[in-house]
Amino acid sequence: MTMAPLPNRLYSAAQTRELDRLAIEGGVSGATLMARAGQAAFDLMLQRWPEVREPAILCGAGNNGGDGYVVARLAQEAGLRPVVYQWRPLDQLGGDALAMAEAARDAGVPMLPLNLDNLPHAAPLLVDGLLGTGISGVLREDMRALLQALDALGKPVLALDVPSGLSADSGASAGAVLGADCTITFIGVNRGLLTGVGPCHSGQLVFSGLNVDEAVYQAIPDPVWRPTPLDLRRWLPRRRRDGHKGHYGHVLVIGGDHGFAGAPSMSAQAAARCGAGLVSLATRAENLTAVLARQPEIMVRAVEDVAELEPLLERATVVAVGPGLGTGEWGQTLLKRALMTDLPLVLDADALNLLADWGVDANDHWVLTPHPGEAGRLLGSDSATVQRDRFAAVEALASRYGGAALLKGLGTLVRGGDGCALISDGNPGMGSGGMGDVLTGVIAALLAQGVPPYQAAALGAMAHARAADRAAAEHGERGLLATDLLPPLRWELNGK
CATH class of the missing domain: 3.40.1190.20 (Ribokinase)
Structure with missing residues (x-):
């Protein structure tokens, strides 16, 4: 998957969800977009951390977790030894995320529960697919404590879409943030990555448009402008x-x-x-x-x-x-x-x-x-x-x-x-x-x-x-x- 220069249009979380919807309405399935996102993230992981053999993939219950399950499956098929740490078990997933999780399981990816008693202490790299752009308001206490514990591990982190705990809209912390060394964002760049504490937690920012047609972007009015x-x-x-x-x-x-x-x-x-x-x-x-x-x-x-x-x-x-x-x-x-x-x-x-x-x-x-x-x-x-x-x-x-x-x-x-x-x-x-x-x-x-x-x-x-x-x-x-x-x-x- 080709990585593109950082665009000059920035979006709120609601606007990026609308970009997804319009892309799907235009004939690209949600599963296809998720597969492309996972492929782009996997390619970046290999490029940035070529020596890593046993990445820990942290997967939430939404589409961000679905992207993580794709990364895990691709890593398994490439001969790596990934381990998925699940915030929610498969029976609590649905839609495309469930399909990607089942594909990762069928490929032989080990899956463990993610909680304070079971953290990926030995993993050389964390792939963060926990929360993405879906948070609003303040984090629940259990998630706040989990993100603090994960951040305290001091591991390199590749974040998918947005570092978990960071508001995609405001760039403020929702109570705790799992800071990333690198963040890959898809289709539209969320504005919160570039202001507030967003740049402090996002590390290197990489963009992949997932081959979405330019007409999709023209349908979204008033994005934030990044002057050049x-x-x-x-x-x-x-x-x-x-x-x-x-x-x-x-x-x-x-x-x-x-x-x-x-x-x-x-x-x-x-x-x-x-x-x-x-x-x-x-x-x-x-x-x-x-x-x-x-x-x-x-x-x-x-x-x-x-x-x-x-x-x-x-x-x-x-x-x-x-x-x-x-x-x-x-x-x-x-x-x-x-x-x-x-x-x-x-x-x-x-x-x-x-x-x-x-x-x-x-x-x-x-x-x-x-x-x-x-x-x-x-x-x-x-x-x-x-x-x-x-x-x-x-x-x-x-x-x-x-x-x-x-x-x-x-x-x-x-x-x-x-x-x-x-x-x-x-x-x-x-x-x-x-x-x-x-x-x-x-x-x-x-x-x-x-x-x-x-x-x-x-x-x-x-x-x-x-x-x-x-x-x-x-x-x-x-x-x-x-x-x-x-x-x-x-x-x-x-x-x-």
Whole structure:
């Protein structure tokens, strides 16, 4: 079975079940799909762990278990010595899963009950076909304890569809997760594998489409979009030969209260490096020398009150507010004035904290870029609640505040009027100060060049994460700084 590149469309558990149904309705039987899935998983097992002779196949009662029974039968027929550990005996199975279990039994695969008293301690590899995408809510205590015990064995794990205990929809743990070294997913990639704690538990992610016809996918509306560099090039075409700075927008960054010159300076630098025609920075007078020494192309202005901000707003085409803004009188005054414009806005950091306190009306022209803590404040909850269902949180942000909402974190999410996007690029090195300030500048630059808010947020976050991956590949994740992203961002924005 041929493995395909990871698709750019991601699905909820309900949508993947609908893909299955449509494929079957189109003439491919459920048994055929299950056989193809098991074959793909078996091929991957041989490729990834060629030395394994006695894999333990963990089989649940549903279709995920059916895939596992196919793997067991194929392993037996190939001369390996698999053992199936059953969560439920054959007389509690039905449909295609029962047929595959009976075929494995008839091929001579040994089958043992799976419980806390009978764990596969000696197995060199676990193939996880226990739960798949079927879980909702919190796990029952017996399954939670079982997954914890299996995970504690420390064995390599190949997960089928989704690591058991992981929500295919939200990417949150249902109470315990059997972490995988590799996860193979079929027909459609579940969105929870790529956000929340999903990437922490899924290991290498491999996709097999099981030869399902493309028409099946066209019948599913509104999948989650995973942006690629090709999308960025589509929205940012080659520049015209007679282009000049006036064609590419004027970004105004507002921020940098006393002692916080760095944050707005990084935003302004990023906006300039990502193609804005002009970049201005409205900040405290004490910051001028430091900003000009760092990047003389930035038109930095001392702004102590709204009157000094007015002429800068008149010339701007995009406004980014929040980096180093503070929540004092100076920051509040400038933010209130910025919110009165009809210009596209990018709001980050202290601007978001002030919004949470003020209870402002929705605005279709802005991009909000909170981390989970800021998102919790904007929604009147907390970071933990946001992380339990990041998709629900970003949907609530977009619904409450309008425009485009970008929820930072592993598997950054963007929600706007045109859909939902998930950024699968990025690395742990991005956990350092200033990364969000750079992202603010990237998004502002794309807005200045005419990209609509939702696309600017999604493509900006993708370019930002890919730039971090480039920088980490060259020098390592540890010690990665926000300004290290500026040179590779130019490469990303130029399609190199």
